[in-house]
Amino acid sequence: MHELAPDAARSGRRPRRTVRDWLVDFSCFLLAAGVGLLGAEALSANPRVPEPLAAVDQALGALSCAALWLRRRWPFGLAAVMAPVGFVSETSGGVAVIALFTLAVHRPFRYVAWAAGAQVALVPLYFWWRPDPDLPYLASIVLLMVLMVAVVGWGMFVRSKRQLMLSLRDRARRAETEARLRAEQAQRLAREAIAREMHDVLAHRLTLLSVHAGALEFRPDAPGAEIARAAGVIRESAHEALQDLREIIGVLRAGESDDSGRPQPTLAALGTLVAESRRAGMKVTLDQRVTDPGAVPASVGRTAYRIAQEGLTNARKHAPGAEVTVTVTGGPGEGLEVTVRNPAPERDVPHVPGAGQGLIGLTERAILAAGALEHGPTPDGGFEVRARLPWG
Known part of the structure; x- marks a missing residue:
């Protein structure tokens, strides 16, 4: 028997029931109805139970089975109500056990302790009021208490397992987020390093271009040798600038820092x-x-x-x-x-x-x-x- 994640993992609107949830709830309903039918048969075979009381018992059992569909929304409320109802209605016993299990899965132990304590306190009175014809009084009490302890322990185990799975998922999600942030930071740092390199390299080349172009602009009557030398510097600086820019763009496209291109000076x-x-x-x-x-x-x-x-x-x-x-x-x-x-x-x-x-x-x-x-x-x-x- 499985449940939804514990309430500690819930936030905002309640999640919609999945097909698996519907199957589990329907199975719980059938189980509770089966236990109720067995209880109704036992009531009919017990001559000490008046027929009107048996009818009331079966009506309470039917209502309890219907209320079982609310166990996910109000687990503590259902378990608290089923303590007195299970005391007066033998056909509601299955619903009381399932409600206690649901409470152990969905709520912390303090809530389970209150509901289970109330049911345990009523067990001796229940068998004193309705003794089991096949078992001694003490054996009936011990057997029912062992059943309740097993149900509570099973529910708490399921809750712990669910919480562990949620914790592992959160850790994995956080690890994935941190890895993505580290990758983004490394990429940002690499691009900043490339930007610095671009400034250092291209500023040097382009300044040469600017200075010599400005000299040619302001001195159009300079000697031919000087103009030729300035034009050579401009051509060489432009070529080097294009080469450096080509390498930097190649690094950006490759997503790497400086694994390619010429050796760094x-x-x-x-x-x-x-x-x-x-x-x-x-x-x-x-x-x-x-x-x-x-x-x-x-x-x-x-x-x-x-x-x-x-x-x-x-x-x-x-x-x-x-x-x-x-x-x-x-x-x-x-x-x-x-x-x-x-x-x-x-x-x-x-x-x-x-x-x-x-x-x-x-x-x-x-x-x-x-x-x-x-x-x-x-x-x-x-x-x-x-x-x-x-x-x-």
Whole structure:
């Protein structure tokens, strides 16, 4: 015999009965009706029971069987009513047992204890009023009490099993939700990392394009060699920007972080970055005091490279023509320090559009690498970016 989930799992409207629920309820009704028919037959065969009393008993039994369809909605009420009804009506005994079982499934033990206690208290009086012709008085009491204990124990076992299943389902549901949230968070973090990479890479390339395009616009009478050099830088920067953008879009489509594409630059590639900036017309001085840049951990070296790249990009935007100094110092156990410094621009600087998020992104990069980054104007009107990164 099975029931719906315990009431503790209910919320809002009551669930509609399923086909299985209807089959269980109909089976309970047939069982109670069968027990009632056996009781009615025993009453008819007992000459000590008057016929009017037997008729009243059978009427109460029929009403009790009909009330059995309400056991899911009001389990405690039905069990409480069946205690006195079962005492005066022998044909209602099956309904009283089923109501007690339903109460044990649907309600906590304190409700079951009240209903079962009332029925147990009436058992001696019942057999004193209606002794069983086939069993002694004490044996009848013990047998009925054992039956009631078994019914209550079975109902509480079913309730515990249902609660365990609900708990396991909730755990599985929570685990699935947490796994989905972790996956979404990992995807969001990966996309943020890709966005930072896009800013760091494309800002450097596109700034070169903007500066040299602006130079060609404002100096159409420049020497042919200078125009050709600027056009070469524009072509090369556009090609590199397209290549980087193609790789980033490919990563987004693949749903991965950076498992494909060209190797990520490290500190060893800083010389190439400075040479590229010099070819673009910048005045850059590189003061690298790290004996073996290749020994720097890849994550630290990549962060240092991006900081230097963003510093050169900002200097090219806001201080064109000024000499930029890139200094890298440190060693194992000391940490790595990267400084990008430029003096005040020598002339008015045309406005170059930008997102204004580069330094914020660099600060976040440094913090993620367990380091720190400071930036701000210098006393001579220039600007300085200084980062300290761990090198354990």
